[in-house]
Amino acid sequence: MTASGFGDWSRRRLAEVEAALDEWVPADAPAGLGLAMRYGVLDGGKRLRPLLVLAACEAVDGRAGAALRAAVAVELIHAYSLVHDDMPCMDNDVLRRGKPTVHVEFGQAQAMLAGDAMQALAFEVLTPADGVEPALQARLCGLLARAAGHAGMAGGQAIDLASIGRPLSEDALRDMHRRKTGALLQASVLMGAACGRTTTASWQALSDYGAAVGLAFQVVDDILDVTQPSETLGKTAGKDVQGNKPTYVSVLGLERARDYALTLRDEARQALRRGGLDGAVRLEVLADKVVERES
Amino acid sequence: MTASGFGDWSRRRLAEVEAALDEWVPADAPAGLGLAMRYGVLDGGKRLRPLLVLAACEAVDGRAGAALRAAVAVELIHAYSLVHDDMPCMDNDVLRRGKPTVHVEFGQAQAMLAGDAMQALAFEVLTPADGVEPALQARLCGLLARAAGHAGMAGGQAIDLASIGRPLSEDALRDMHRRKTGALLQASVLMGAACGRTTTASWQALSDYGAAVGLAFQVVDDILDVTQPSETLGKTAGKDVQGNKPTYVSVLGLERARDYALTLRDEARQALRRGGLDGAVRLEVLADKVVERES
Numbered sequence: 001m002t003a004s005g006f007g008d009w010s011r012r013r014l015a016e017v018e019a020a021l022d023e024w025v026p027a028d029a030p031a032g033l034g035l036a037m038r039y040g041v042l043d044g045g046k047r048l049r050p051l052l053v054l055a056a057c058e059a060v061d062g063r064a065g066a067a068l069r070a071a072v073a074v075e076l077i078h079a080y081s082l083v084h085d086d087m088p089c090m091d092n093d094v095l096r097r098g099k100p101t102v103h104v105e106f107g108q109a110q111a112m113l114a115g116d117a118m119q120a121l122a123f124e125v126l127t128p129a130d131g132v133e134p135a136l137q138a139r140l141c142g143l144l145a146r147a148a149g150h151a152g153m154a155g156g157q158a159i160d161l162a163s164i165g166r167p168l169s170e171d172a173l174r175d176m177h178r179r180k181t182g183a184l185l186q187a188s189v190l191m192g193a194a195c196g197r198t199t200t201a202s203w204q205a206l207s208d209y210g211a212a213v214g215l216a217f218q219v220v221d222d223i224l225d226v227t228q229p230s231e232t233l234g235k236t237a238g239k240d241v242q243g244n245k246p247t248y249v250s251v252l253g254l255e256r257a258r259d260y261a262l263t264l265r266d267e268a269r270q271a272l273r274r275g276g277l278d279g280a281v282r283l284e285v286l287a288d289k290v291v292e293r294e295s
Numbered sequence: 296m297t298a299s300g301f302g303d304w305s306r307r308r309l310a311e312v313e314a315a316l317d318e319w320v321p322a323d324a325p326a327g328l329g330l331a332m333r334y335g336v337l338d339g340g341k342r343l344r345p346l347l348v349l350a351a352c353e354a355v356d357g358r359a360g361a362a363l364r365a366a367v368a369v370e371l372i373h374a375y376s377l378v379h380d381d382m383p384c385m386d387n388d389v390l391r392r393g394k395p396t397v398h399v400e401f402g403q404a405q406a407m408l409a410g411d412a413m414q415a416l417a418f419e420v421l422t423p424a425d426g427v428e429p430a431l432q433a434r435l436c437g438l439l440a441r442a443a444g445h446a447g448m449a450g451g452q453a454i455d456l457a458s459i460g461r462p463l464s465e466d467a468l469r470d471m472h473r474r475k476t477g478a479l480l481q482a483s484v485l486m487g488a489a490c491g492r493t494t495t496a497s498w499q500a501l502s503d504y505g506a507a508v509g510l511a512f513q514v515v516d517d518i519l520d521v522t523q524p525s526e527t528l529g530k531t532a533g534k535d536v537q538g539n540k541p542t543y544v545s546v547l548g549l550e551r552a553r554d555y556a557l558t559l560r561d562e563a564r565q566a567l568r569r570g571g572l573d574g575a576v577r578l579e580v581l582a583d584k585v586v587e588r589e590s
Contacts, residue, residue, distance in 0.1 A: 120443040
């Protein structure tokens with residue numbers, strides 16, 4: 001696939017995701033809640049998770065309508081986690097996606113409620129009255145809930161909080177990142193895959209691909225935090241060092257962290273081949289983008 | 296049904312709910328997160344919502360296993376909302392169910408994460424690998440998500456926040472309470488009903504019953520806030536007046552608020568009769584308990 005071929009595909013898919021978010025995140029929720037929700041999720045972000053959902057769905061000839069709902073649901077969970085994570089009692093950040101964070105703009109109480117409502121909305125989006133068969137709705141809800149909850153994202157955040165100022169072994173760091181960031185990225189791939197037909201082998205391959213890409217994403221995040229300025233990142237740079245948080249850069253050093261990201265990219269590619277998914281070029285390009293990104 | 300007949304039934308059902316919560320809310324979630332979650336949901340609360348789920352399920356001869364999952368899921372949503380609601384940026388309360396609130400005990404960041412993880416866990420509990428047919432799983436997820444989200448509980452909380460110090464009309468107050476407390480209580484009844492077979496008429500009747508009981512609950516809550524001491528409530532009394540919040544007592548006065556609670560109880564009973572659910576004695580007793588409770 002040429003770079004422009006991927007670019008055209010991703011632009012079309014992203015336009016669909018933006019339109020769906022715009023339609024499904026309500027402006028008219030009471031007392032400004034909808035405005036805070038929309039502020040937290042519209043017009044920003046790389047939308048990597050939705051693209052992983054849609055590319056995985058296409059790799060297994062899945063149902064596009066269900067995958068679009070899954071893509072929006074995953075992005076809602078990701079966006080809510082950022083809204084809560086930025087709050088003063090957590091990372092206390094004032095800049096996100098190049099804008100003031102939700103609590104800066106709407107106040108802490110509204111930010112907490114907006115995040116809570118975004119999580120609920122993710123499961124609303126996955127359970128429409130028609131258009132997606134109920135068994136698939138249930139499967140998507142289950143995959144998303146497990147990735148978002150105590151064993152996944154929320155659990156990873158708890159480890160993150162408890163690790164401030166404490167050295168972590170490489171294994172413990174990997175465990176934290178697999179949960180905190182990796183679980184939802186892996187779930188994105190699996191939710192896309194659930195929209196189509198998979199064999200045990202191709203499901204496992206997509207699971208391995210998702211795990212490798214998920215971890216690579218966080219390794220690169222750790223690298224960008226020390227190598228890029230805030231303007232490029234759209235969020236405050238240098239937060240990890242400032243917050244005294246263990247990262248792949250603090251544990252491995254910058255060069256070994258870079259090498260590790262490339263190794264994970266290769267693992268992701270190999271997983272696709274193992275699963276007979278050599279034709280899943282968009283997933284391959286997405287793995288490249290995760291490692292090569294500069295913001 | 297005799298009072299002791301209901302008492303025996305509710306004790307048995309509550310024991311099942313407590314055992315299920317104890318089993319499904321993990322102690323071993325990372326970095327103390329599981330302990331905060333368990334602290335927030337175990338050993339406390341009246342468990343009115345689970346009882347409504349289970350009584351509604353029995354009224355329509357529904358599947359007990361699915362209803363138990365629904366009961367636990369609804370209680371997890373309720374408990375997470377209390378954890379977040381008690382935080383300093385919201386109601387800033389230090390006492391709940393007779394104990395220090397979760398953020399007092401575990402810190403604000405862990406309290407926020409525990410609430411987030413409890414919401415996700417509710418949807419995990421509704422989507423087991425087996426034991427509940429997938430179409431019912433999807434239906435339960437959809438009912439719960441809509442009741443918890445922007446159009447329901449979270450939306451009601453946003454109105455609540457925006458109403459501090461402002462007079463509300465009776466209609467606006469009713470709208471706020473229907474969302475903030477009523478939506479989840481009504482969903483409890485409907486999730487129980489979804490576990491069995493209903494006609495259009497009996498579904499509508501249970502929906503009306505749930506709406507009336509849900510609103511009655513909040514009217515009584517407003518009354519108890521001014522008539523009972525903190526020790527009886529297990530939470531700080533007088534918070535509404537202190538927080539300058541519109542309530543049924545401030546809008547209607549104490550006597551008319553009491554009358555309104557009784558009117559809603561009668562509406563709930565009539566709804567059951569309209570739906571041909573005269574035999575649903577446990578639902579009838581639960582409506583009585585909601586109005587007669589003293590804490």
